[in-house]
Amino acid sequence: MCTVCGCGQGETKIEGESHEHTHVHEDGTVYSHSHGHEEEHHHPHDHDEAHAHPHESQEHLHVHDDGTVHSHGHVHEGGHHHGHEGLDIHFGHGPAHAHAPGMSQARMVQIEQDILSKNDAYAGENRRLFQEHGIFAVNLVSSPGSGKTTLLVRTISALKGRHPVAVVEGDQQTSNDADRIRATGAAAIQVNTGKGCHLDAHMVGHAVERLKPADNSLLMIENVGNLVCPAAFDLGEAHKVAILSTTEGEDKPLKYPDMFAAADVMLLNKVDLLPHLQFNVPLCIEYARRVNPNLRVILISALSGEGMDEWLGWLEDNLKAAAARREETVAQLRQRVAALEAEVARLKG
Amino acid sequence: MHEMSLAEGVLQVIEDYARKEGYRRVKTVTLEIGRLSGAEPEAMRFCFDAVVRGTLADGAALEIVETGGSGWCLACGKTVPLEARYDPCPDCGGYQVQATGGMEMRVKELEVE
Structure with a gap:
Protein backbone atom coordinates (compact mmCIF):
# COMPACT_ATOMS: atom_id res chain seq x y z
CA MET A 1 0.00 0.00 0.00
CA CYS A 2 1.25 3.45 -0.79
CA THR A 3 0.68 5.22 2.52
CA VAL A 4 1.05 8.57 0.82
CA CYS A 5 -1.80 8.30 -1.62
CA GLY A 6 -3.48 5.10 -0.44
CA CYS A 7 -3.65 3.74 -3.96
CA GLY A 8 -3.78 -0.01 -3.99
CA GLN A 9 -1.42 -2.52 -2.46
CA GLY A 10 1.86 -0.93 -3.53
CA GLU A 11 3.84 -4.12 -3.45
CA THR A 12 1.46 -6.23 -5.49
CA LYS A 13 3.23 -7.87 -8.38
CA ILE A 14 1.55 -9.75 -11.16
CA GLU A 15 3.98 -11.82 -13.18
CA GLY A 16 4.91 -10.07 -16.39
CA GLU A 17 3.54 -6.74 -15.29
CA SER A 18 5.60 -3.91 -13.90
CA HIS A 19 6.15 -0.29 -14.46
CA GLU A 20 6.96 2.75 -12.46
CA HIS A 21 4.01 4.88 -11.60
CA THR A 22 4.33 8.53 -10.78
CA HIS A 23 2.00 10.77 -8.86
CA VAL A 24 2.19 14.51 -8.62
CA HIS A 25 0.49 15.90 -5.57
CA GLU A 26 -1.10 19.33 -5.22
CA ASP A 27 1.98 20.69 -3.52
CA GLY A 28 4.20 19.64 -6.43
CA THR A 29 5.82 16.68 -4.68
CA VAL A 30 6.35 13.77 -7.04
CA TYR A 31 5.89 10.24 -5.76
CA SER A 32 6.97 7.27 -7.69
CA HIS A 33 6.23 3.64 -7.00
CA SER A 34 5.89 0.54 -9.07
CA HIS A 35 2.50 -0.62 -10.14
CA GLY A 36 1.12 -3.55 -12.04
CA HIS A 37 -0.36 -2.26 -15.28
CA GLU A 38 -0.61 -3.37 -18.82
CA GLU A 39 -1.38 -1.26 -21.79
CA GLU A 40 -4.71 -2.61 -22.91
CA HIS A 41 -6.14 -3.17 -19.47
CA HIS A 42 -9.71 -2.09 -19.02
CA HIS A 43 -9.98 -1.64 -15.28
CA PRO A 44 -10.91 1.90 -14.52
CA HIS A 45 -8.47 3.67 -12.22
CA ASP A 46 -9.18 7.00 -10.73
CA HIS A 47 -5.78 7.70 -9.23
CA ASP A 48 -5.45 11.11 -10.77
CA GLU A 49 -8.57 12.52 -9.30
CA ALA A 50 -8.14 11.02 -5.88
CA HIS A 51 -4.98 12.90 -5.07
CA ALA A 52 -6.29 16.16 -3.74
CA HIS A 53 -4.78 16.51 -0.30
CA PRO A 54 -6.20 19.53 1.44
CA HIS A 55 -4.10 20.48 4.44
CA GLU A 56 -5.01 22.41 7.49
CA SER A 57 -1.65 22.76 9.15
CA GLN A 58 1.42 24.49 7.76
CA GLU A 59 3.75 21.63 8.52
CA HIS A 60 2.97 18.32 6.92
CA LEU A 61 4.45 14.86 7.30
CA HIS A 62 4.52 12.10 4.72
CA VAL A 63 5.58 8.63 5.74
CA HIS A 64 6.64 6.36 2.90
CA ASP A 65 6.54 2.58 2.79
CA ASP A 66 10.26 2.39 3.37
CA GLY A 67 9.91 4.39 6.55
CA THR A 68 11.31 7.65 5.16
CA VAL A 69 9.57 10.65 6.64
CA HIS A 70 9.26 13.85 4.66
CA SER A 71 8.25 17.07 6.23
CA HIS A 72 7.43 20.20 4.30
CA GLY A 73 5.41 23.34 4.58
CA HIS A 74 2.35 24.26 2.54
CA VAL A 75 1.02 27.44 1.09
CA HIS A 76 -2.67 27.86 1.66
CA GLU A 77 -5.07 30.07 -0.14
CA GLY A 78 -6.53 32.59 2.24
CA GLY A 79 -10.13 32.67 1.04
CA HIS A 80 -12.96 30.93 2.81
CA HIS A 81 -14.17 27.96 0.88
CA HIS A 82 -17.92 27.66 0.64
CA GLY A 83 -17.98 24.54 -1.47
CA HIS A 84 -20.65 25.76 -3.92
CA GLU A 85 -19.55 23.35 -6.65
CA GLY A 86 -21.00 20.31 -4.87
CA LEU A 87 -24.58 19.12 -4.79
CA ASP A 88 -26.92 19.42 -1.85
CA ILE A 89 -25.04 22.00 0.12
CA HIS A 90 -27.25 23.74 2.62
CA PHE A 91 -25.80 26.32 4.93
CA GLY A 92 -27.65 26.14 8.19
CA HIS A 93 -28.20 22.40 8.01
CA GLY A 94 -25.20 21.66 10.20
CA PRO A 95 -25.56 20.30 13.71
CA ALA A 96 -25.75 23.85 15.09
CA HIS A 97 -28.40 24.97 12.58
CA ALA A 98 -26.54 28.25 12.48
CA HIS A 99 -27.22 30.67 9.66
CA ALA A 100 -24.39 33.12 10.29
CA PRO A 101 -22.47 33.57 7.03
CA GLY A 102 -18.72 33.20 7.22
CA MET A 103 -18.82 30.92 10.23
CA SER A 104 -17.28 27.48 9.92
CA GLN A 105 -20.20 25.28 9.11
CA ALA A 106 -19.80 21.59 9.68
CA ARG A 107 -22.44 19.46 8.03
CA MET A 108 -23.40 15.84 7.90
CA VAL A 109 -23.23 13.80 4.72
CA GLN A 110 -25.25 10.59 4.59
CA ILE A 111 -23.22 7.96 2.79
CA GLU A 112 -24.59 4.49 3.54
CA GLN A 113 -22.05 2.85 1.29
CA ASP A 114 -20.39 -0.52 1.80
CA ILE A 115 -16.72 -0.25 2.65
CA LEU A 116 -15.93 -2.98 0.17
CA SER A 117 -18.06 -1.46 -2.60
CA LYS A 118 -15.01 -0.87 -4.78
CA ASN A 119 -13.85 -4.47 -4.47
CA ASP A 120 -17.39 -5.70 -5.03
CA ALA A 121 -17.67 -3.65 -8.23
CA TYR A 122 -14.48 -5.27 -9.58
CA ALA A 123 -15.79 -8.67 -8.48
CA GLY A 124 -19.00 -8.00 -10.41
CA GLU A 125 -16.97 -7.25 -13.52
CA ASN A 126 -14.98 -10.46 -13.12
CA ARG A 127 -18.17 -12.45 -12.61
CA ARG A 128 -19.72 -10.99 -15.76
CA LEU A 129 -16.59 -11.88 -17.74
CA PHE A 130 -16.63 -15.45 -16.39
CA GLN A 131 -20.30 -15.87 -17.28
CA GLU A 132 -19.81 -14.53 -20.81
CA HIS A 133 -17.09 -17.08 -21.41
CA GLY A 134 -18.67 -20.00 -19.59
CA ILE A 135 -15.78 -20.06 -17.12
CA PHE A 136 -16.39 -21.80 -13.82
CA ALA A 137 -14.29 -20.01 -11.19
CA VAL A 138 -13.53 -21.32 -7.72
CA ASN A 139 -11.69 -19.48 -4.95
CA LEU A 140 -9.62 -21.93 -2.90
CA VAL A 141 -9.03 -20.77 0.67
CA SER A 142 -7.17 -22.45 3.52
CA SER A 143 -4.35 -22.14 6.03
CA PRO A 144 -0.81 -22.42 4.69
CA GLY A 145 0.22 -26.04 4.38
CA SER A 146 -3.22 -27.62 3.97
CA GLY A 147 -2.15 -29.18 0.69
CA LYS A 148 -3.91 -26.79 -1.70
CA THR A 149 -1.24 -26.81 -4.38
CA THR A 150 -0.82 -30.61 -4.33
CA LEU A 151 -4.59 -30.96 -4.62
CA LEU A 152 -4.59 -28.52 -7.52
CA VAL A 153 -1.85 -30.40 -9.35
CA ARG A 154 -3.76 -33.67 -8.90
CA THR A 155 -7.04 -32.07 -10.06
CA ILE A 156 -5.41 -30.60 -13.16
CA SER A 157 -3.87 -33.96 -14.10
CA ALA A 158 -7.25 -35.70 -13.69
CA LEU A 159 -9.04 -33.14 -15.89
CA LYS A 160 -6.35 -33.14 -18.58
CA GLY A 161 -7.81 -33.61 -22.04
CA ARG A 162 -11.37 -33.13 -20.71
CA HIS A 163 -11.46 -29.50 -19.60
CA PRO A 164 -9.04 -26.60 -20.00
CA VAL A 165 -7.79 -25.38 -16.61
CA ALA A 166 -6.19 -22.06 -15.71
CA VAL A 167 -4.82 -21.11 -12.31
CA VAL A 168 -4.24 -17.83 -10.48
CA GLU A 169 -1.76 -18.38 -7.64
CA GLY A 170 -1.78 -15.94 -4.74
CA ASP A 171 1.15 -15.79 -2.33
CA GLN A 172 2.95 -13.00 -0.54
CA GLN A 173 6.20 -13.82 -2.31
CA THR A 174 7.85 -16.25 -4.80
CA SER A 175 6.47 -17.86 -7.94
CA ASN A 176 7.13 -21.39 -6.65
CA ASP A 177 3.47 -22.41 -6.73
CA ALA A 178 2.81 -21.09 -10.24
CA ASP A 179 5.96 -22.95 -11.36
CA ARG A 180 4.55 -26.18 -9.89
CA ILE A 181 1.26 -25.66 -11.71
CA ARG A 182 2.93 -24.80 -15.03
CA ALA A 183 4.90 -28.04 -14.78
CA THR A 184 1.54 -29.83 -15.23
CA GLY A 185 1.01 -28.02 -18.54
CA ALA A 186 -1.82 -25.82 -17.25
CA ALA A 187 -1.71 -22.04 -17.69
CA ALA A 188 -0.87 -20.31 -14.42
CA ILE A 189 -0.04 -16.84 -13.24
CA GLN A 190 1.43 -15.84 -9.91
CA VAL A 191 0.16 -12.82 -8.02
CA ASN A 192 2.44 -11.72 -5.19
CA THR A 193 0.47 -9.65 -2.73
CA GLY A 194 3.60 -8.21 -1.08
CA LYS A 195 2.38 -7.08 2.31
CA GLY A 196 -1.20 -7.99 1.51
CA CYS A 197 -2.87 -10.89 3.30
CA HIS A 198 -5.44 -11.75 0.63
CA LEU A 199 -6.23 -11.48 -3.06
CA ASP A 200 -8.74 -8.82 -4.05
CA ALA A 201 -10.99 -8.63 -7.09
CA HIS A 202 -8.85 -5.98 -8.77
CA MET A 203 -5.71 -8.16 -8.68
CA VAL A 204 -7.67 -11.12 -10.01
CA GLY A 205 -9.11 -8.98 -12.81
CA HIS A 206 -5.60 -8.07 -13.95
CA ALA A 207 -4.36 -11.65 -13.61
CA VAL A 208 -7.27 -12.97 -15.69
CA GLU A 209 -6.58 -10.39 -18.41
CA ARG A 210 -3.08 -11.79 -18.78
CA LEU A 219 -10.43 -21.22 -13.32
CA MET A 220 -8.91 -22.09 -9.96
CA ILE A 221 -7.88 -19.14 -7.84
CA GLU A 222 -5.56 -20.26 -5.06
CA ASN A 223 -5.85 -17.56 -2.45
CA VAL A 224 -3.13 -16.56 0.02
CA GLY A 225 -2.88 -19.17 2.79
CA ASN A 226 -4.92 -17.41 5.46
CA LEU A 227 -8.19 -18.41 7.08
CA VAL A 228 -9.18 -14.88 8.08
CA CYS A 229 -8.90 -12.12 5.51
CA PRO A 230 -9.84 -13.80 2.20
CA ALA A 231 -13.32 -14.49 3.65
CA ALA A 232 -14.35 -10.86 3.18
CA PHE A 233 -13.19 -10.40 -0.41
CA ASP A 234 -15.40 -11.47 -3.27
CA LEU A 235 -13.22 -12.16 -6.33
CA GLY A 236 -16.11 -12.85 -8.70
CA GLU A 237 -15.89 -16.61 -8.13
CA ALA A 238 -18.87 -18.95 -8.30
CA HIS A 239 -17.92 -20.65 -5.03
CA LYS A 240 -15.38 -20.40 -2.26
CA VAL A 241 -13.93 -23.81 -1.43
CA ALA A 242 -12.29 -24.12 1.99
CA ILE A 243 -9.59 -26.76 2.40
CA LEU A 244 -8.91 -28.10 5.86
CA SER A 245 -6.40 -30.88 6.46
CA THR A 246 -6.52 -33.60 9.08
CA THR A 247 -3.16 -32.45 10.47
CA GLU A 248 -4.90 -29.28 11.71
CA GLY A 249 -7.33 -29.10 14.62
CA GLU A 250 -10.90 -30.31 14.05
CA ASP A 251 -12.19 -27.14 15.73
CA LYS A 252 -10.77 -24.82 13.06
CA PRO A 253 -14.26 -24.12 11.66
CA LEU A 254 -15.16 -22.70 15.08
CA LYS A 255 -11.91 -20.78 15.41
CA TYR A 256 -12.25 -19.21 11.95
CA PRO A 257 -16.01 -19.17 11.47
CA ASP A 258 -16.12 -16.39 8.85
CA MET A 259 -14.20 -18.45 6.33
CA PHE A 260 -16.29 -21.58 6.77
CA ALA A 261 -19.45 -19.48 6.61
CA ALA A 262 -18.30 -17.87 3.34
CA ALA A 263 -17.43 -21.22 1.72
CA ASP A 264 -19.94 -23.49 -0.03
CA VAL A 265 -17.71 -26.56 -0.02
CA MET A 266 -15.19 -27.85 2.50
CA LEU A 267 -12.57 -30.33 1.36
CA LEU A 268 -11.22 -32.28 4.31
CA ASN A 269 -7.79 -33.13 2.93
CA LYS A 270 -5.08 -35.65 3.90
CA VAL A 271 -7.61 -38.29 5.04
CA ASP A 272 -4.97 -40.92 4.20
CA LEU A 273 -3.23 -39.86 7.43
CA LEU A 274 -6.28 -40.47 9.65
CA PRO A 275 -5.05 -43.85 11.01
CA HIS A 276 -2.04 -42.05 12.51
CA LEU A 277 -3.90 -39.08 13.97
CA GLN A 278 -6.35 -38.23 16.76
CA PHE A 279 -8.54 -36.25 14.33
CA ASN A 280 -12.29 -36.68 14.96
CA VAL A 281 -13.94 -36.43 11.52
CA PRO A 282 -17.64 -36.39 12.58
CA LEU A 283 -16.90 -33.73 15.22
CA CYS A 284 -15.08 -31.59 12.65
CA ILE A 285 -18.04 -31.82 10.25
CA GLU A 286 -20.46 -31.02 13.08
CA TYR A 287 -18.44 -27.89 13.97
CA ALA A 288 -18.31 -26.82 10.33
CA ARG A 289 -22.09 -27.21 9.95
CA ARG A 290 -22.70 -25.21 13.14
CA VAL A 291 -21.11 -22.30 11.33
CA ASN A 292 -22.65 -23.10 7.96
CA PRO A 293 -25.59 -25.55 7.93
CA ASN A 294 -25.50 -25.75 4.10
CA LEU A 295 -21.80 -26.59 3.80
CA ARG A 296 -21.00 -29.51 1.51
CA VAL A 297 -18.15 -31.64 2.89
CA ILE A 298 -15.93 -33.90 0.79
CA LEU A 299 -13.33 -36.16 2.45
CA ILE A 300 -10.34 -36.28 0.18
CA SER A 301 -6.68 -37.23 -0.12
CA ALA A 302 -4.61 -35.64 -2.85
CA LEU A 303 -2.02 -38.33 -2.19
CA SER A 304 -4.07 -41.58 -2.21
CA GLY A 305 -6.79 -40.25 -4.51
CA GLU A 306 -9.61 -41.03 -2.07
CA GLY A 307 -12.59 -38.71 -2.61
CA MET A 308 -11.15 -37.36 -5.88
CA ASP A 309 -14.10 -38.74 -7.88
CA GLU A 310 -16.63 -36.83 -5.77
CA TRP A 311 -14.61 -33.61 -6.02
CA LEU A 312 -14.08 -33.98 -9.78
CA GLY A 313 -17.76 -34.82 -10.19
CA TRP A 314 -18.74 -31.61 -8.40
CA LEU A 315 -16.36 -29.59 -10.59
CA GLU A 316 -17.58 -31.19 -13.82
CA ASP A 317 -21.27 -30.70 -12.96
CA ASN A 318 -20.56 -27.03 -12.40
CA LEU A 319 -18.44 -26.76 -15.55
CA LYS A 320 -21.31 -28.20 -17.59
CA ALA A 321 -23.78 -25.82 -15.95
CA ALA A 322 -21.55 -22.79 -16.67
CA ALA A 323 -21.13 -23.85 -20.31
CA ALA A 324 -24.90 -24.46 -20.64
CA ARG A 325 -25.68 -20.99 -19.28
CA ARG A 326 -23.31 -19.47 -21.84
CA GLU A 327 -24.96 -21.48 -24.64
CA GLU A 328 -28.33 -20.24 -23.48
CA THR A 329 -27.16 -16.62 -23.50
CA VAL A 330 -25.66 -17.03 -26.97
CA ALA A 331 -28.87 -18.68 -28.24
CA GLN A 332 -30.95 -15.85 -26.77
CA LEU A 333 -28.73 -13.26 -28.44
CA ARG A 334 -28.96 -15.09 -31.80
CA GLN A 335 -32.75 -15.15 -31.49
CA ARG A 336 -32.78 -11.47 -30.73
CA VAL A 337 -30.57 -10.70 -33.74
CA ALA A 338 -32.80 -12.85 -35.97
CA ALA A 339 -35.91 -11.07 -34.69
CA LEU A 340 -34.35 -7.66 -35.32
CA GLU A 341 -33.24 -8.68 -38.82
CA ALA A 342 -36.77 -9.89 -39.58
CA GLU A 343 -38.11 -6.56 -38.36
CA VAL A 344 -35.67 -4.66 -40.61
CA ALA A 345 -36.66 -6.83 -43.61
CA ARG A 346 -40.36 -6.22 -42.87
CA LEU A 347 -39.85 -2.45 -42.68
CA LYS A 348 -37.86 -2.44 -45.93
CA GLY A 349 -40.45 -4.59 -47.69
CA MET B 1 -5.21 -7.69 9.34
CA HIS B 2 -7.57 -7.02 6.47
CA GLU B 3 -8.73 -4.06 8.54
CA MET B 4 -5.93 -2.18 6.73
CA SER B 5 -7.65 -2.82 3.40
CA LEU B 6 -11.00 -1.96 4.94
CA ALA B 7 -9.60 1.34 6.21
CA GLU B 8 -8.37 2.07 2.70
CA GLY B 9 -11.85 1.25 1.47
CA VAL B 10 -13.26 3.82 3.90
CA LEU B 11 -10.79 6.43 2.64
CA GLN B 12 -11.75 5.68 -0.98
CA VAL B 13 -15.42 6.23 -0.17
CA ILE B 14 -14.57 9.50 1.61
CA GLU B 15 -12.47 10.74 -1.33
CA ASP B 16 -15.10 9.73 -3.89
CA TYR B 17 -17.77 11.65 -2.00
CA ALA B 18 -15.46 14.65 -1.51
CA ARG B 19 -15.57 15.19 -5.28
CA LYS B 20 -19.34 14.78 -5.43
CA GLU B 21 -20.16 16.81 -2.33
CA GLY B 22 -17.40 19.38 -2.44
CA TYR B 23 -16.06 19.14 1.12
CA ARG B 24 -12.42 19.61 2.01
CA ARG B 25 -12.14 18.25 5.48
CA VAL B 26 -13.71 15.37 7.32
CA LYS B 27 -14.19 15.78 11.06
CA THR B 28 -16.08 12.63 11.98
CA VAL B 29 -16.55 9.32 10.19
CA THR B 30 -19.36 7.05 11.33
CA LEU B 31 -19.09 3.40 10.38
CA GLU B 32 -21.59 0.64 10.83
CA ILE B 33 -19.88 -2.66 11.60
CA GLY B 34 -21.95 -5.79 12.11
CA ARG B 35 -21.14 -8.30 14.84
CA LEU B 36 -20.81 -11.05 12.23
CA SER B 37 -18.86 -9.01 9.65
CA GLY B 38 -15.45 -10.34 10.66
CA ALA B 39 -14.03 -6.84 11.16
CA GLU B 40 -12.64 -5.95 14.57
CA PRO B 41 -13.60 -2.41 15.66
CA GLU B 42 -10.38 -1.87 17.67
CA ALA B 43 -8.16 -2.97 14.77
CA MET B 44 -10.28 -0.81 12.50
CA ARG B 45 -9.54 2.28 14.64
CA PHE B 46 -5.83 1.61 14.60
CA CYS B 47 -5.71 1.14 10.83
CA PHE B 48 -8.00 4.06 10.11
CA ASP B 49 -5.72 6.50 11.94
CA ALA B 50 -2.71 5.19 10.02
CA VAL B 51 -4.40 5.28 6.62
CA VAL B 52 -5.95 8.75 6.79
CA ARG B 53 -2.73 10.49 7.84
CA GLY B 54 -1.99 13.28 5.37
CA THR B 55 -5.43 13.08 3.73
CA LEU B 56 -8.56 15.16 4.02
CA ALA B 57 -9.63 12.95 6.93
CA ASP B 58 -6.40 13.42 8.91
CA GLY B 59 -7.28 13.54 12.59
CA ALA B 60 -10.95 12.72 12.00
CA ALA B 61 -12.81 11.07 14.85
CA LEU B 62 -13.99 7.55 14.10
CA GLU B 63 -17.33 6.47 15.46
CA ILE B 64 -18.28 2.86 15.12
CA VAL B 65 -21.87 1.74 15.48
CA GLU B 66 -21.88 -1.99 16.15
CA THR B 67 -24.99 -3.71 14.91
CA GLY B 68 -26.19 -6.99 16.36
CA GLY B 69 -26.12 -10.27 14.51
CA SER B 70 -29.20 -12.26 13.60
CA GLY B 71 -29.94 -15.56 11.93
CA TRP B 72 -32.77 -17.67 10.59
CA CYS B 73 -33.37 -20.79 12.68
CA LEU B 74 -34.66 -23.59 10.45
CA ALA B 75 -36.09 -25.53 13.39
CA CYS B 76 -37.96 -22.58 14.92
CA GLY B 77 -38.79 -21.03 11.55
CA LYS B 78 -37.97 -17.53 12.71
CA THR B 79 -35.25 -14.91 12.98
CA VAL B 80 -33.28 -15.05 16.21
CA PRO B 81 -30.46 -12.89 17.63
CA LEU B 82 -26.96 -14.31 17.06
CA GLU B 83 -23.79 -13.23 18.86
CA ALA B 84 -21.40 -15.35 16.79
CA ARG B 85 -21.66 -17.55 13.73
CA TYR B 86 -21.09 -20.73 15.72
CA ASP B 87 -23.71 -19.96 18.38
CA PRO B 88 -26.81 -22.12 18.73
CA CYS B 89 -30.35 -20.80 18.46
CA PRO B 90 -31.10 -19.08 21.81
CA ASP B 91 -34.61 -20.59 21.78
CA CYS B 92 -34.18 -24.25 20.73
CA GLY B 93 -30.43 -24.73 21.22
CA GLY B 94 -30.00 -26.17 17.72
CA TYR B 95 -27.30 -25.22 15.24
CA GLN B 96 -29.45 -25.01 12.11
CA VAL B 97 -29.07 -21.24 12.10
CA GLN B 98 -28.12 -19.35 8.96
CA ALA B 99 -26.71 -15.87 9.61
CA THR B 100 -28.93 -13.24 7.99
CA GLY B 101 -27.99 -9.92 9.62
CA GLY B 102 -25.01 -8.20 11.18
CA MET B 103 -22.63 -8.79 8.27
CA GLU B 104 -22.58 -5.16 7.14
CA MET B 105 -19.46 -2.98 6.93
CA ARG B 106 -20.66 0.41 5.84
CA VAL B 107 -19.68 4.06 5.87
CA LYS B 108 -22.84 5.51 7.36
CA GLU B 109 -22.26 9.25 7.52
CA LEU B 110 -19.59 11.92 7.64
CA GLU B 111 -19.31 15.23 9.41
CA VAL B 112 -17.55 17.48 6.96
CA GLU B 113 -16.72 21.11 6.28
Missing part, protein backbone atom coordinates in the same frame (compact mmCIF):
# COMPACT_ATOMS: atom_id res chain seq x y z
CA LEU A 211 -4.08 -15.40 -18.34
CA LYS A 212 -6.96 -15.29 -20.87
CA PRO A 213 -8.65 -18.54 -19.77
CA ALA A 214 -10.30 -20.50 -22.60
CA ASP A 215 -14.08 -20.50 -23.04
CA ASN A 216 -15.83 -23.13 -20.89
CA SER A 217 -12.73 -23.62 -18.76
CA LEU A 218 -12.12 -24.14 -15.07
